[in-house]
Amino acid sequence: MTDGKSHFSVAVLIVGAGPVGLALAIELGLRGVNCLIVDETDGQIQVPTANYLNCRTVEFLRRWGIADEARYRSFKSDYPNNVLYLTGLNGHELARFERPANGASAARWSVSPEGPLWCPKAYFDPILRKKATAIPSVQLRFGCRLERFHQTHNGVVAELIDVASQRHEQITAEYLVGCDGGRSSVRHQLGIKLQGGFASHRQLLVWFKSPLLKHHQFGPAVLTWILKPDGIALLSALDGGETWRTGPWLSQEEVDRRTPEEWVRLIIGDGIPFEVLGSGYWGGHHAVAERYRQNRVFLAGDATHLLTPAGALGMNTGIGDAVDLGWKLAATLQGWAGAELLESYERERRAITLQNIAASSALHNADKHFEYSENLDADTEAGKQLQLTQLGKLLLESSRGLEFKTGIPGIVLGYSYDESPICISDGTPTQPLEPNAYTPSTRPGARAPHAWLAEGQSTLDLFGHGFTLLRLGNWVPDTALLEATAQECQLPLKVTALEQPEILELYERRLVLVRPDGHVAWRSDEMPARPKTILDQVRGVAPANRA
Ligand SMILES: Cc1cc2nc3c(=O)[nH]c(=O)nc-3n(C[C@H](O)[C@H](O)[C@H](O)COP(=O)(O)OP(=O)(O)OC[C@H]3O[C@@H](n4cnc5c(N)ncnc54)[C@H](O)[C@@H]3O)c2cc1C
Known part of the structure; x- marks a missing residue:
């Protein structure tokens, strides 16, 4: 090296190894994406904040294979x-x-x-860390601070500093994600402001x-x-x-x-x-970032939102951000996504954050x-x-x-990406949000509902890596053309038949296309004449108004 700095390259650089950065690394790592997480601390818990994992977060842990560890061994x-x-x-x-x-x-x-689950931070962060670092494509470095970064036409150049030795290192990444908490220096460097109320x-x-x-x-x-x-x-x-x-x-x-x-x-x-x-x-603030992205740099978790602890929606919302962003970044890096896919991250998650901020603030005010x-x-x-x-x-x-x-449960499980450009509305009206009640639905945008299949297996266990097309009931239209089209555009698609009448009733349609994060992208009783239109929209290729 002529400039005295070492150089290194990864697909995704994640700044911050709090619960959100670790969750993102797991989502990316399980899809084979090469990523590096850096955190300026030594990994010790500084302030024991979050304790409560809501039901949706534990569903994600189940997909990652660590729900039982959090439930029984923490x-x-x-x-x-x-x-x-x-x-x-x-x-x-x-x-x-x-x-x-x-x-x-x-x-x-x-x-x-x-x-x-009640799983205080001193238990939860190490469980996430152990999972993330067991994935070969994930690297975690404590005592390593992001100093600054700049974007080029095809990547991000970041300057890292080893806190102990003060040695500088330059690293190039295709994407950078700031999961660096409420005081996010990534957000500050992008000039993105928080909007809302401050305690x-x-x-x-x-x-x-x-x-x-x-x-x-x-x-x-x-x-x-x-x-x-x-x-x-x-x-x-x-x-x-x-x-x-x-x-x-x-x-x-x-x-x-x-x-x-x-x-x-x-x-x-x-x-x-x-x-x-x-x-x-x-702090007790209730604020959200005006934007979640600038070109190749994204923000997630407390870097984008600050909620009061009431309702325990801070970290849980952040983990939802990581799950949404993870599969979209992976799809983009793997070459089967259109530009709208990453664009949809902010559209989907900011709307849910605003909903959760309103819920958390209402609960906080009730305490008064x-x-x-x-x-x-x-x-x-x-x-x-x-x-x-x-x-x-x-x-x-x-x-x-x-x-x-x-x-x-209405907040925790009933949230839906109603306005998403990559979910295909079938014209059914949105359901009003009722915090204390959850009504299962496969309306596009909603979390695909749970039903037990064989002993101990849930419908949710069918979702995860790529898209899943559910063929429900004992009479289903021929889906061969859609499957062939998915193959042509390299969209990972698994087709699963479920004949149980009660699951058909719960899922409301004979064909339900579920995204990698378990949300419904499209549903119908019939095969579309041009399945490519559907697949292009759900992978972010076609602008929403053309589909
Ligand atoms: C009293 C209290 C109770 C709470 N209880 C709950 C609860 O029960 N459930 C819940 O869901 N939420 C709860 N929350 C909210 C929750 O604590 C946060 O939402 C959560 O910690 C945010 O996680 P994060 O990963 O986004 O950020 P953080 O946990 O803040 O992690 C950010 C990481 O980035 C690192 N970092 C920052 N800058 C840099 C840099 N330049 N270079 C390298 N590393 C950097 C930091 O060292 C840190 O490790 C609570 C909050 C409080 C205050």
């Missing part, structure tokens, strides 16, 4: 995922939402082969060790809200044993009046031993109704009335209460 699988509202660990119970432990959550979600101050998070469960009688819970005269605080279980995270929901000025130790003492009450392990801050009022903790008749009626009722009937009861 957070204690028999620890109840209960949510409690208390006036204190030695106070009164205001509301209780019983939710099954990880090991039992799938049984409650009949619309999915999986169910949500006026930061919220404190403190994580600590304490034998809390031995010191109260409310039993195990993953989330415990504590309402006190000084404000509201949330306690989260990080390992099902003695590690916890908490933080008061107060203004910066109020928070700054106490040390993290003083906050823990105030929240858990006197007489319970504890040791603070660390502390940090979070839960305020301590005088007598709430009193052992008097007035206190009892207040506990039983006012607050308990409000919690059980509020949107927050509904979230804990239902798991918001």
